[in-house]
Amino acid sequence: MESGRSISVNAVVEFNDVSFSYGDADVLQGVSFSLAKGDKISIIGSNGAGKSTTLKISTGLLRPKSGIVNVLGTSPEKREIKRKLGYLPEDASPYRLLSVQENIQYSALLRGVEDIVESTERVIDLFDLSHLRLSKAYTLSRGNAQRLALAMVFVHNPEVLILDEPLNYLDMNMQESVVKLVRKTEATVLVSTHVVSTASRLTDRIMILSSGMIKWIGTMDEIKTDTDSGETIEARLGRMM
Ligand SMILES: Nc1ncnc2c1ncn2[C@@H]1O[C@H](COP(=O)(O)OP(=O)(O)OP(=O)(O)O)[C@@H](O)[C@H]1O
Ligand SMILES: [Mg+2]
Numbered sequence: 733m734e735s736g737r738s739i740s741v742n743a744v745v746e747f748n749d750v751s752f753s754y755g756d757a758d759v760l761q762g763v764s765f766s767l768a769k770g771d772k773i774s775i776i777g778s779n780g781a782g783k784s785t786t787l788k789i790s791t792g793l794l795r796p797k798s799g800i801v802n803v804l805g806t807s808p809e810k811r812e813i814k815r816k817l818g819y820l821p822e823d824a825s826p827y828r829l830l831s832v833q834e835n836i837q838y839s840a841l842l843r844g845v846e847d848i849v850e851s852t853e854r855v856i857d858l859f860d861l862s863h864l865r866l867s868k869a870y871t872l873s874r875g876n877a878q879r880l881a882l883a884m885v886f887v888h889n890p891e892v893l894i895l896d897e898p899l900n901y902l903d904m905n906m907q908e909s910v911v912k913l914v915r916k917t918e919a920t921v922l923v924s925t926h927v928v929s930t931a932s933r934l935t936d937r938i939m940i941l942s943s944g945m946i947k948w949i950g951t952m953d954e955i956k957t958d959t960d961s962g963e964t965i966e967a968r969l970g971r972m973m
Contacts (some may be wrong), residue, residue: 743802744769744892744920745790750799752785752944759785760944763799772914772921773949774931777941778973783924784822786941787894790922791819803892815843818890818919822897824881828870832861832880835869839884855883858913860906875901882910895923899930907933928969940972947972 745767752760759782767773775783788794789801792808803813826835836855840848856862859879864872869880878901885893893914899907911933914921925931931938932952940948948955955965 742768744771744804745922746800746802747786747790748800748802750789750796750801752782752789752794752796758944760789760796763941763944763946765939765946765949767920767922769920770918771937772935773923773937773939774935775922775924775939775941776926776928776931776969776973779926781926781941781973782944783926783941784896787819787896787922787924791817791894793819815888816891818885818888818893818895820881820885820893820895820898822900822924824878824884826869826877826880826884829868831866831868832856832872832883833865835880836883836887840887843888845888851887851889855887858886858909859883860909875903875906878902879906886913889919891919893917893919893921893923895921897925898923898934899925928966940969942973 743766747763747765750760750763751758763786775786777783785794789796790803790808792813795809801808804816806813808817827838830838833852833856836852837848840851845851856865859882861876861879861883864876869877872880882898885895898910902910914923914934921935923934925934936951937949938952939946952965955968
């Protein structure tokens, strides 16, 4: 992974000088970063810093005001990219009247999964949803709805994972399972969180976003070495945000 403004040939996710506004309100200003195949990074920043906006732009849901965004070498708005991308929005809401199993199958169908039954069973098992497979989504607890949303993201084995606050609402055991999954996947991962400890659990690299600008990119270890003695990492990161 590297920062900088040049377009790299092998980048899987690439932002080059990207700016974005909602109406007159500037949200991102000159954001540049690049992830190679298999790179994993957490975006951390305060509420309203622009994390979810960055993720939405990387999935093609929002178009930048200026700058270039490429995913797998092309615009994320392209249809062929959708099948290779798994996106968990910040408040993911599965279809309320479909069951857990139906929601996952539907997601698999939309993404052209060949063996829908087998893939559905794989993620039902992965997210421990077997006892809820016939429950309608609207009857699920918030945490179980999050498990379902994650299952719908992972069902097609995406090459690129864009996860907005993936550990939200999950119990400790399921948080640990998701952390392991993110760490061992071969996919390229861009994840957002406002919790520093969550970022360091999910990925070694972090990117600090503040007022729509990237303030720092590097590993937690680099932050530790860079931190004045006596100051905690949280305090140092808090100053940068
Ligand atoms: N649909 C929208 N219309 C207008 N402004 C918006 C919209 N969505 C987000 N914003 C504004 O854009 C800014 C960045 O929001 P964003 O959701 O990207 O922040 P975030 O870093 O994900 O915050 P959080 O930690 O609360 O999830 C905020 O000032 C927010 O109010
Ligand atoms: Mg957000």
